[in-house]
């Protein structure tokens with residue numbers, strides 16, 4: 001790997017905003033995503049400012065596989081971009097992710113979509129994420145979490161509507177709270 005530039009490695013003096021996309025289609029995807037969100041919330045250098053509803057989405061990329069659950073988190077962080085991605089990779093490891101088929105099934109995928117206005121073409125961390133602008137499975141939940149979001153100047157709502165997979169994205173209702181008296185003792 002070629003050396004990472006300093007601006008991907010240097011922690012910011014003040015918290016920066018970032019957008020993180022989660023995906024899962026192997027194992028107990030709902031629980032895996034809930035655990036990942038909890039881990040982001042528990043990190044000392046990450047403040048989660050918004051969590052999208054879950055999206056059920058058809059697989060993109062040509063590999064036959066089950067539907068995904070996707071979700072987007074908005075965070076403020078004092079981690080450098082590379083450290084934030086590494087934390088995501090740690091969570092993928094914790095979820096026992098196996099990297100075998102490109103765009104294949106996975107217990108957990110954590111992608112860094114944008115980090116402040118940083119741009120990078122380093123292959124180990126491309127910013128903004130090079131395929132996010134064409135993926136409704138990222139853009140739709142992002143727009144639910146932040147209806148005013150823009151990606152490189154274009155409203156995320158517009159990009160989401162124009163994406164090839166737009167029609168496959170279904171917003172999952174938030175779980176209703178358990179009915180009084182129905183909890184197991």
Ligand SMILES: Nc1ncnc2c1ncn2[C@@H]1O[C@H](COP(=O)(O)OP(=O)(O)OP(=O)(O)O)[C@@H](O)[C@H]1O
Pocket residue numbers: 085099102103104109110111112113122123124125126127128129130131
């Ligand atoms: N913005 C980014 N977010 C996540 N990974 C990135 C990013 N830019 C580059 N990468 C690199 O891409 C490599 C492959 O990542 P990953 O296995 O998550 O890809 P994928 O989910 O199968 O496909 P895709 O990149 O299309 O989402 C990783 O080694 C990672 O370092």
Ligand SMILES: Nc1nc2c(c(=O)[nH]1)N=C(CO)CN2
Pocket residue numbers: 022023024057058059060061068070103104109137
């Ligand atoms: N619906 C959906 N399709 C995908 C996804 C994903 O998270 N959701 N991730 C991929 C590789 O990042 C490839 N295809």
